[in-house]
Amino acid sequence: MNLKGKSFLKLLDFSESEITGLLDLASEFKDKKKKGIPHKICDGKNAALIFEKTSTRTRCSFEVACADLGIHPVYLDPKSSQIGKKESIPDTARVLGRMFDGIEYRGYGQEIVEQLAKYSGVPVWNGLTNEFHPTQILADLLTIREHFGTLKGKKLVYMGDARYNMGNSLMVGCVKVGMNFTACAPKKYFPNEELISECQKIAEESGSVLSFEEDPEKAVKNADVIYTDVWVSMGEPDEVWEERIKDLSPYKVTSHLMEKAGEQCRFMHCLPAFHDLKTTIGKEIYEKFGIDSMEVTDEVFESEKSIVFDEAENRMHTIKAVIAATLADNL
Numbered sequence: 001m002n003l004k005g006k007s008f009l010k011l012l013d014f015s016e017s018e019i020t021g022l023l024d025l026a027s028e029f030k031d032k033k034k035k036g037i038p039h040k041i042c043d044g045k046n047a048a049l050i051f052e053k054t055s056t057r058t059r060c061s062f063e064v065a066c067a068d069l070g071i072h073p074v075y076l077d078p079k080s081s082q083i084g085k086k087e088s089i090p091d092t093a094r095v096l097g098r099m100f101d102g103i104e105y106r107g108y109g110q111e112i113v114e115q116l117a118k119y120s121g122v123p124v125w126n127g128l129t130n131e132f133h134p135t136q137i138l139a140d141l142l143t144i145r146e147h148f149g150t151l152k153g154k155k156l157v158y159m160g161d162a163r164y165n166m167g168n169s170l171m172v173g174c175v176k177v178g179m180n181f182t183a184c185a186p187k188k189y190f191p192n193e194e195l196i197s198e199c200q201k202i203a204e205e206s207g208s209v210l211s212f213e214e215d216p217e218k219a220v221k222n223a224d225v226i227y228t229d230v231w232v233s234m235g236e237p238d239e240v241w242e243e244r245i246k247d248l249s250p251y252k253v254t255s256h257l258m259e260k261a262g263e264q265c266r267f268m269h270c271l272p273a274f275h276d277l278k279t280t281i282g283k284e285i286y287e288k289f290g291i292d293s294m295e296v297t298d299e300v301f302e303s304e305k306s307i308v309f310d311e312a313e314n315r316m317h318t319i320k321a322v323i324a325a326t327l328a329d330n331l
Contacts, residue, residue, distance in 0.1 A: 001017065001018050001021030001022070001025075001325065003018065003022075003325040003326050004325070004326065004327075004328070004329075005123060005326065006123060006326055007117040007123050007124040007125070007326070008123070008124070008125045008126060008134060008135070008322045008326060009110070009113055009114060009117060009124065009126045009132070009134070010110070010126065010131075010132040010134050010169075010172070011132075011134045011137060011169065011172045011173050011176055012172055012198070014176070015176075016176050016177055016178070016206065019138070019141070019173075019176055019177060020177070021325075022138060022318065022321045022322060022325060023138065023141055023142050023145060023318070023321075025321040025324065025325060025331070026138070026142050026314070026317040026318040026320065026321035027142070027317070029068075029317050029320045029321060029324070030314075030317040033068065033317070039068060039069065040068070040069060040070030041069060041070070041324060041328045041329075041330065041331070042069040042070050042071045042101075042323070042324060042327050042328050043069075043070030043071075044070065045069075045070070045071045045072070045101040045102070045327060046071065046072045046073075046074065046099070046100045046101055047062075047066050047071050047072070047073050047074070047100055047101060047102045047103065047104065047323070048073075048074050048076060048096050048099070048100040048102075048103045048104070049062050049063070049066075049073050049074065049075045049076065049104045049127075050076045050081060050083065050103065050104060050105045050106065050107070051075065051076065051077050051078070051106045051107070051127070052078050052083070052084075052105075052106065052107030052108060053106050053107050053108075053128065053235070054077070055106060055127070055128070056271075056272070057271060057312055057315045058106055058127045058128060058135070058315065058319075059075070059106075060316070061135075061315040061316040061319045061320075062104050062125075062127065062319055062323075063075070064316050065316055065317075065319045065320035065323055066323065068320060069320060069323060069324055069327075069328075071101070071102075071323070071327075074100070084112070089112055089115040089116060089119070090115055090118075090119040092116075093115060093116045093117075093118070093119035093120035094119050094120065094121075096116075096120055096122075097119070097120030097121040097122045100122060101122055101123075101327055102122055102123045102124070102125065102323065102326065102327050103116055103120055103122060103123070103124045103125070104124070104125045104126075104127050105124060105125070105126060105127060105129075106126075106127030106128045106129075107128070107129065108129065108130055108235070109129060109130055109131070110126075110129040110130065110131040110132060112129065113126045113129055123326040123327060125319075125322055125323065125326070128165060129165060130164060130165060130233075130235075131164070131165055131168060132165050132168055132169050132172075133165040133166055133169045133270070134169055134173075135315065135318060135319050135322060136166070136169065136270050136315065137169045137170060137172070137173035138173075138318035138319075138321070138322070139311055139312075139314040139315040139317075139318045139319075140170070140173065140227070140268060140270075140311060140314075141173055141177060142314045142317065142318055143268065143307055143310050143311040143314050144156070144179075144224070144225060144266075144268075146310065146314075147266060147307060147310075148224060151177045151178060151179050152177070152178040152179070152207070153178065153179070153180065153207075154179050154180070154224040154225065155179070155180040155181075155182065155222060155223050155224050155225070156170065156174055156179055156180070156181055156182070156223070156224065156225040156226075156227055157182045157184055157219050157220050157223040157225070157226050157227065157261075158170050158171075158181070158182070158183050158184065158227050158228070159184050159185070159216065159219075159226060159227070159228045159251045159252075159253055159257075159295070160184075160185055160189070160228050160229060160231060160248050160251050160295055161185060161189045161229070161231060161233075161244070161248065162183040162185055162189055162190055162191050163189055163190070163191060163192070164233055165233075166229045166270060167183060167191050167229075168191055168195055170227060171183065171191055171195070171196075171199050171210070172195075172199060172202075174208055175199045175202040175203040175206055175208040175210065176202060176206065177206070178206040178207050178208055179208060180208055180209040180210075180211075181199075181208065181209075181210055181211075182210075182211045182212070182213055182219050182223070183211075183212050183213070184212075184213045184214070184215075184216055184219035184220070184251060185214070185248065185251055186214060186247055186248075187212075187214060188247075189247070189248070190212050196210070196212075216250065216251055216257055217257070217260050220257050220258075220260050220261040220265070221260065221261065221262075222261065222262060223261040223262070223265050224264055224265060224266065225265065225266050225267075225268055226253055226257065226258065226261060226265060226266075226267055226268070227267075227268045227269065228251075228253050228269055228295045228296055229269065229270055229295065230272070230273070230274060230294070230295060231244040231245065231248050231294055231295055232244055241285065241288075241289075242289070245285075245289055245291065245294070248295070249291070251295075252293070252294065252295060252296060252297065253267060253295065253296040253297065253300050254296075254297050254299075254300060255297065255299050255300055255303075258300055258303075258305060265305065266305050266306070266307050267296070267300050267301070267303070267305050267306045267307065267308070268306075268307060268308060268311055269295075269296060269301070269306075269308045269311075270311070271308060271311075271312055273295065273296055273301060273308070274293060274294040274295060274296075275293050275294075275295075275296050275297065275298045275300075275301035275302075276292065276293060276298045276301075277292055282294075
């Protein structure tokens with residue numbers, strides 16, 4: 001694996017061996033972190049962290065990863081940058097590329113992160129766009145491998161709206177490493193046909209099986225992982241809640257679905273999750289629609305089969321691997 005100087009924009013750009021190499025490197029870093037072994041292999045470098053969409057896990061993961069590697073991170077929130085407003089993306093990229101060794105971007109269209117990579121001259125890391133969320137998928141794959149010992153042949157079922165970054169990226173990640181992927185939702189919530197076609201070609205080589213199912217009980221049969229995400233993505237208007245709740249409530253992850261999948265099945269979620277009434281939005285939805293959870297019940301979320309916090313921690317280790325692989329002079 002030689003990724004020095006390469007940007008990390010989407011998993012479609014990487015081979016199975018490169019993805020596996022990043023997971024192996026993340027495991028090494030995780031072991032060192034647990035043992036308190038220093039690994040400042042990027043000491044003296046600087047990174048710009050652009051967040052047009054706020055985050056808990058992504059921001060903390062990038063900042064801690066940078067600190068552990070010896071990198072100085074500079075956080076730019078929507079009010080701290082003129083990106084795309086008073087200054088074009090290419091101009092911003094050329095400025096930041098002369099000041100920083102690497103750039104992280106979390107925001108809107110994939111074309112923005114692609115332009116940053118094209119014009120900056122330094123590695124750019126995708127912290128989330130509307131279309132893809134590759135650092136999350138690396139954390140998911142590492143978590144699955146830790147719990148099952150392997151990725152090949154494991155079945156992941158994604159419940160809910162699979163049209164955007166999480167559905168897209170999980171489908172790509174699964175076929176890249178030989179996992180089987182099922183999207184379970186009403187047909188209008190399936191990924192776009194162009195991406196499905198591209199993933200089908202990859203699946204033919206990796207041995208993955210892609211399927212798309214509207215019946216939750218059929219979809220989860222023999223699933224190793226049931227995965228879900230919030231029903232309304234960041235930046236979408238509040239008006240869509242009513243439609244999503246109506247369309248996707250049959251796809252809520254419940255104990256019944258977990259039992260249908262089998263004893264081996266584990267629950268995953270990229271977080272934050274609406275599984276109780278302890279959030280402002282959760283309370284508002286309860287008052288308006290009378291439901292005390294959305295995409296997953298609290299019983300499943302808090303169960304022994306839930307590995308969401310292992311998954312959340314692994315964001316830091318896999319992001320560290322991406323940064324180091326693309327920036328470090330000697331791994």
